[in-house]
Amino acid sequence: MCPECDARVSVPDDVERGELVQCPECGVELEVVALEPLRFIVAPPEEEDWGE
């Protein structure tokens, strides 16, 4: 469930902890923080020192 809007969020079969998915209803970016059971948090915003 999306922590922002409670929508059901589907994930790919090979989903991993730390992966980003998007909520299909509210569009918020979610980070997968647990797999069993599946749990999401709203992904932290991009930080200034992020990059390649």
Next chain:
Amino acid sequence: MRVALLCSRIRVEEKLLRHALQRRGVTVEVVDDRELVLDLAGPRRDWDVVLQRSLSQTRGLAAARVLAAAGVAVVNQPEVTALCADKLATTALLHAAGVPVPRTLVAFSAESALRAAEELGYPVVLKPVSGSWGRMLARLNDRDAAEAVFEDRTVLGSPEHSVFYVQEHVAKPGRDIRAFVVGDEVICAVFRESAHWITNTARGATTRDCVVTSDIARLCVQSARAVGGGVLAVDLLEDGDRLLVSEVNATMEFRNSIDVTGVDIPGRVAGVVIDAARGAQTMAAAG
């Protein structure tokens, strides 16, 4: 063999790298840099090598330094990552190594930065010395724009934003070249094409295969050696028939370059990581 994949988030790249390592029989432990606690008296040593893929340059570099100091092999080595994270240090080293780079001036106040811009002639490009994905890049077309942006950076920015890295604007043909260097070999290259002057795939540029010419290969290997070598992405600008190296990246993204080049980039990176682990094992056995 045990490899730690140090990351902040699992991007497509990290998944591909993990799969590539596992296919080669390596045990991969995914380590989230936000959850890591390192004891300087003796960080964990049950990793043969750490592949540093943190999104956060600060966290990735800090962890790499602690691990490398304790004798853990890290790809890329922290010295290389630190250099690549600093555009000023990179450009200075490339210049010293005889690699052609866009003409670059550095100044430390809005007034002297303006003098630098006038000396180069407009348009000029102002780049933050650290930063990625084309953030905070400014093309300054005239003196009015330069005065405004230099003042903004002075007033609103951190002290680092008052290190003014002012570069000649290269009228590249709607694209730049990104070449992937693994060890002493350029394994493939792509054109990054965009209608915008910032040709970064994180900003919407698209990729197309670019044949690795002998010039590209020579410049990229020279650039990679200048920063200490490893797994690197070298960005080049076409200026007429000249090639200029604009930057070297130490934790490259490559998802958009595998299909167009047909080169197994994650597989090649995995090979280097495994070689580094073997090297570390041999040294430990001898030591």
